[in-house]
Amino acid sequence: MNIIENLAMQNLGVDMEDEQQRESWKIQNDSQADWALDKIREAQAEYRRFEMVVNDKIAQLQAVLEKEKERIVKEVEFFSFKLAQYFETVPKRKSKTQETYKLPSGRLVKKYRQPKIVRDDEKLVKWLEQNGMTELVKIQKSPDWATFKKDTEIVGDKVVSKTTGEVIDGITVIEQAPEFKVEV
Structure with a gap:
């Protein structure tokens, strides 16, 4: 329990954890109204703090994701280059517009583009x-x-x-x- 909830329990006789008491409780004077305003301000400040932490985490994760994307692109380019080299050494199925070589996990394709x-x-x-x-x-x-x-x-x-x-x-x-x- 935080300080404000302790004060509410001691001075106002309100238990913020007890759902039934929470539903039946009503603001009856300026002190209670002022206390409720403090609770709202505290909740909004807590949300803004939480939002900043989440946004920082999102920015960190996006940076990690971008770095991983760069790594994956380099890896795909590397293996595609090696596959292209290998492709030149194997017998291929040829048509007018392309050459293909089938493998169990996919196909290697060289397409001839029109000039x-x-x-x-x-x-x-x-x-x-x-x-x-x-x-x-x-x-x-x-x-x-x-x-x-x-x-x-x-x-x-x-x-x-x-x-x-x-x-x-x-x-x-x-x-x-x-x-x-x-x-x-």
Whole structure:
């Protein structure tokens, strides 16, 4: 029992532990009202103290969690790198877009990404107009890439027309490295 509860027991005849007495007790004078205000102030101060301790603990735990996350990311990167090295030494199942190697606990996958194509729309529009393909030029003078792309193919680091075999000006091909994934 704290000091205030002792004073309440001695001076006011109130036992704060006895639930029945607590329910029937009423504030009857200014001294009891002032005592109740002190109890409220004390309870609010205790809550603020408790809240500060909890918030400090939360901050500590978040720092520990962040440090653990960094450790786990490094560990995953390390093992993924080692698995990628191992992957290059084993026979794989190959398709047009990826290579896979199955293991009891998961799969190793190397996905081949499409080359990234960087277009210079001004040059491409000019090329389409010079080659009589104005139907592939949109009104705002940008190439209809979705349609035109069907008539092109990548040869090395150039894009050529399937119909004429001519290298198309205004398109740059940038090869992208395969993407390696570990699926668990």
